[in-house]
């Protein structure tokens with residue numbers, strides 16, 4: 029079985045990390061397959077939303093530590109190579125994808141696995157799932173965007189607690205803190221994620237891509253800069269077929285039939 033499963037149906041690309049016996053810890057092959065699936069989503073117009081999840085009882089536990097030779101006498105490892113070639117491009121790809129990405133966190137999300145989830149646009153978790161900034165347990169610091177996402181989503185005090193203590197944060201608490209969108213019963217996770225995906229797959233894809241740009245630019249912008257950005261992005265949205273359809277449907281008192289253009 030491939031270590032990442034990919035399928036496309038009804039406008040939804042489903043990506044499943046598939047090394048359940050290792051809680052979907054990431055190795056180079058998985059990075060390559062995951063990135064290829066996301067590149068495909070970026071260019072194929074029939075893909076209008078992505079769902080990312082994990083097989084088995086874990087979502088993803090970050091870097092496969094079995095790949096790291098830290099035995100006495102082994103040369104020190106330059107981890108910037110791994111971040112530069114795998115994790116940073118992955119997080120950038122997730123954030124810049126002009127289509128919504130739903131992360132369905134089916135179990136434990138640890139280390140870079142937790143932060144990959146946070147890089148997605150809508151995070152929905154099973155009640156038994158959890159998030160662990162596991163890095164400090166092995167002498168590292170949060171990566172894969174963790175030091176960016178955490179303070180912005182939950183504030184510096186909580187971000188510091190999670191990073192320093194590397195304690196498990198359960199899904200309920202994650203919702204209460206505003207780290208993720210929603211928690212659902214375990215058996216409901218995939219149904220709920222697919223229902224959200226179908227809804228978004230029938231939505232104004234172009235508009236979704238523009239709103240992602242605006243939201244993710246916001247933390248680094250002044251109000252003035254953000255207003256200018258909104259003006260420019262709304263111009264693009266206003267030129268879309270979906271805007272025409274949305275307003276027409278409103279006037280005709282019917283549901284819009286968006287084409288994603």
Ligand code: T3D
Nearest residue numbers: 049050051053089090091092093094107110138139140162
């Ligand atoms: O190196 C670089 O490229 C730099 C980038 C780093 C990014 C990072 O992600 S660093 C952080 C790496 N992740 C971790 O430190 C988390 C390691 N995992 C754990 O702490 C625990 O597995 C959990 C707390 C997440 C879950 O614990 P538990 O008791 O539910 O499961 P388990 O028994 O520990 O794990 C089950 C199996 O998965 C086990 O294999 P085994 O012994 O049955 O053959 C375990 O070794 C394996 N596994 C889990 N996580 C990883 C892993 N194997 C390799 N790498 C992992 N990250």
